[in-house]
Amino acid sequence: MRRISEPTTPRASAESPASLFSGESRYGATSTDLQSIACYPRAPMRWSQSFLVTLREVPGDAEVVSHQLLYRAGLVHKLAAGIYSYTPFGFRSLRKMTEIVREEMDAAGALEVDLPILQPKELWVESGRWDRYMNEGILFHLKDRKDAEFALAPTAEEAVTDMVRRSVTSWRQLPFNLYQIRTKFRDEIRPRFGLLRGREFLMKDAYSFDIDQKGLDAHYKKMDGAYRRIFDRCGLEFAVVQADSGAIGGSASEEFMVVADTGEDALVFSDAGDYGANIEKAMTGKLPEPWAGEEARPFGEANAPTPGITTTEGQAKHLRTTPARIVNTMIYEAVGADGKARLAAVLIRGDLDINEVKLPKAIGALHVRLASEEILRKVTGTRPGFVGPLGLLPFEENPISLFIDRSLEHGANLWCGANREGLHHSGVSIARDVMSQPAFASVVEIATAREGDPSPMGAGTLHIKRGIEVGHIFKLGTKYSESMKCEVADQNQKMVPLAMGCYGLGLGRTIAAAIEQHHDDVGIVWPVPLAPxxxxxxxxxxxxxxxxxxxxxxxxxxxxxxxxxxxxxxxxxxxxxxxxxxxxxxxxxxxxxxxxxxxxxxxxxxxxxxxxxxxxxxxxxxxxxxxxxxxxxxxx
RNA sequence: CGGGGCGUGGCGCAGUGGUAGCGCACCUGCUUUGGGAGCAGGGGGUCGCCGGUUCGAUCCCGGCCGCCCCGACCA
The missing domain is CATH 3.40.50.800 (Anticodon-binding domain)
Structure with missing residues (x-):
């Protein structure tokens, strides 16, 4: 079989925002006048013959600016929670967005396909995502007349992998990158903010296939470049940040974020300019340690009563110390790969918060949740506020593992709960008193980054902004190709699973994000390329x-x-x-x-x-x- | 899923145990015409749905559905 794809040279016109006006539109605008404003779609229109109805007042269900303006400017209508109709005006913006994405994907050598949204359950069972998504309750699904189950797909890894494995048998047919621009479905637990979090939404999704990691890296880089051009062309201020790959899985992943105060995600940036990450993923540099240079006092020398004081701040005040010297011990129920739940005691400085997205990975669990107060009482003998790492009882015959945030690793002269109502231990030294416990104990990095923390890159200070996730690129690796047996013969006739990448981009969401970023007190201030x-x-x-x-x-x-x-x-x-x-x-x-x-x-x-x-x-x-x-x- | 709130005309809202009203929008006419005009006249609502209480329910009670916010959750 022949190679399926050839390397494609990006068109020069894709380099600058002006290319939207370049007359080179595939939709028949053939003007050779480079100054002409031949945007697609271009049909002129008189208001008197149009369908554009504006609103003076904001419908009550619109909370964020983009939602309000989309309504008031007559661009969308809500049909149900998280499900919207686009009016002719709204749809024009969406089409423009679509066309920009299509041009840049094509320029990056990706091939457009059209995959079914209605997908058989079996495919999802095969990849292992059926149970996972059903547990999360976010998969729309239905049965046909024969009682066979189908999913309304939120993404198309299974469908595309299935297509590829049926067609591709040799490394010679690689690499390629398949994309589509289609409606997706996600039964969001809580749809909100208009187009920003819908249950039915237009998304571009692309899937790259390579024989090895090197090829994947190249595809990933290419998509990174395409995304930057897309959002540049849309006139958006955006940031690319390291991200948690979540339910999709895989190794590297980055998010494209439109910076806006109403964003649902918190982003962490170093003012040195060399670090940006979603707060779910963000690391910090070494924090100042108040105990640095101190001699460790004996354990329990000055145990102190903390009657009824359950907050860290209250305890710090009462004990005449600072929150940073109080060890918070949180008991988590962690579900491992074997599906069994074990308990983990997670220790963190009182002035820091545990990052529950980072936590499961750091402790080797699939999923974590705080233990119930009932369980807490069983293993600690006390209630939240007085839990400590010393003297924890085994749970269902398993000793409780201890996980210590890196910020506490060298901690000394700390306070911690005594596992007795209203009592705290003094003079706690992590190395001497906690790491020496018979239970398994290890140091992990699970703190949530804070405004003003040092950057993990060495120089610089972290600052927090908010952003709207408009794109997300992942190196999936072989997660799907292994589970779905998407393998080809390499040069040595060895069957190897393909290295996959996956690249998502929310179109409606980008429109909404553009409005969030570009509006004033009287209405929308469209970037020209997205204006209806x-x-x-x-x-x-x-x-x-x-x-x-x-x-x-x-x-x-x-x-x-x-x-x-x-x-x-x-x-x-x-x-x-x-x-x-x-x-x-x-x-x-x-x-x-x-x-x-x-x-x-x-x-x-x-x-x-x-x-x-x-x-x-x-x-x-x-x-x-x-x-x-x-x-x-x-x-x- | 937990907590809270709301469903009354196209939109925003008021209201009452005796079958509904205001503002905007809409229609007609006249006047007006540079930042959401004025006057006059009009049209439009089974008061979310089902059941119960009652002589009578939009209102009270119960159930359901829908929608919004907070949280949990989350490509």
């Missing part, structure tokens, strides 16, 4: 001269290839201004009686909202130049 229309022409009066001039400008802009919308409604000027601001056309052309009498019309950008008077015969030129420059300021 690049330009709007508005007539202010019904006066014949005004209408004639506006009509003419609309026709001229249209003829010049500008993606223009014409507000020809019989509305008062104020209504038009408010609507136009709300919907966020990057460039606005206003034709009014007063200006027209003096031979001018007004042109302004949405970003600046400062109108300049322009002679009608210069409008096309000014609009095109302004759009080509990104419409931040008017190019007169």
């Amino acid at each position: 229309y690049a330009c709007v022409v508005a007539s202010l009066q019904r006066d014949a001269a005004v209408l004639a001039a506006a009509d003419k400008l609309y026709e001229e802009l249209k003829a010049a290839g500008v993606e223009v919308f014409y507000d020809d409604r019989d509305e008062r000027p104020g209504v038009k201004f408010k609507d136009i601001d709300l919907v966020g056309f990057p460039v606005r052309v206003v034709v009014g009686g007063k200006g027209l009498a003096r031979g001018v019309v007004e042109v302004s950008t949405r970003r600046e909202r400062k109108a300049s008077e322009i002679a009608p015969d210069r409008v096309v030129e000014v609009v095109k130049r302004t759009l080509a420059a990104g419409a931040t300021t008017l190019a007169v």
Whole structure:
């Protein structure tokens, strides 16, 4: 069999934001004028013939700005929780996003496919994800008339792996990267924030297949570059951070985050510029140790009563010390690969929090949860607030393992709960008193990074921002190819599982994120590449001269290839201004009686909202130049 | 799934044991026309669904459904 793919050279046009306007659109815009605003989709439209309904008031269920503006600007409608319809205007933005993604994926050599969303349960059982996703309750599933079960897929690893394993038999057919842009389903425990967390959503997902890790690394890097270009072209401020790979599995994984205060994820960045990670994954450098240089006092020398004081802060105050010197001991139930639950005592400095995403990996568990108070009492004899690492009783005949956060490794002169109501031990030294316990004990890194902590890279301080996850790339490795036996013969005729990568990108979510990042108090300020229309022409009066001039400008802009919308409604000027601001056309052309009498019309950008008077015969030129420059300021 | 809240016209809300109202939007007419106009006249709601109590339920009670927020959870 022949090679399935050839290396593809990225098109030069994909390098710059201007490429959206390059006339090279695959959808028939054949203009050779590189300045022309030949965005896809380009069909011009009059408001009077359109389907655009704006709202003055915000529907009660919209909490975040993007959701409110998507509603008010008439871009989406909710059908059910987390399920949205796109109106013609909203869909135009989505199509533009789709087209940008498609262009960059194609340019990166990926091949577009179309995989079923309705997938047989057997495939999911084979990969091991059926149980996992069912346990999490996030898999939409249904039965056919014969009672066979199907999933409505949230991702397509199984489907694509199945297709590949049936077709590919030799390393010579590799590598390739298959992608699709399709609706996905996830029965979110709690859909929210409009398009930001839906149950039905448009996602681009790509899956790369290589004979070895080296090939995977190359694909991963290529996708990283494609994603950067995509979000650059969308005019978004984004960050790439290290991420936890979660239920998808695999080794390396990075998230593309649009920086926005309303983001659901907390991100950690070093001000030295060399580190960024999702807080779920973030490490910290070595924290200052208050006990540094101190001589370890004897254990229990000054045990102190802490009657009824269960908070770390309260105890620190009562014991005349700082939270950093109090050891918090948390008892977790940890489920291992064998499906059995064991107990683990996790020790952390009182001024730090345990990161429950990092914890399971650090202690070799699949899943952890805090032990119930009932279990806690059984093994400690006390209640939360007074638990300590010393003298824990075995649970179901298994001694409780101790896991000590790295920040405590050298700790001395600490306080910890005495496993007795209202009592704390003094003079605790981790090495001397805790590591010497008969139970298994080890040092792990499971603290949640904090604002101001030192960077793990050595130099720099960590800062926390919030972000919206718009893309996530993973090195899956052989997780799926092994479980689903997707193997080919290598040069030595040895059957090897393929090295896979998986690359997701949320399109609707990116639209919402763009609005979160680009809006003001009167409406959306679209980045030009995502705006439903690049330009709007508005007539202010019904006066014949005004209408004639506006009509003419609309026709001229249209003829010049500008993606223009014409507000020809019989509305008062104020209504038009408010609507136009709300919907966020990057460039606005206003034709009014007063200006027209003096031979001018007004042109302004949405970003600046400062109108300049322009002679009608210069409008096309000014609009095109302004759009080509990104419409931040008017190019007169 | 735990906690809280809400379902009344397209949107935002008020209200009552005697079968429903306000603002915006909508329709008609007149006036108006540079930042969500004014006047006049109109249309539109089985008050989420089912059951119960009652002479009578939108209102009280029970159940269900839907939606939102917080938490847990989470490509």
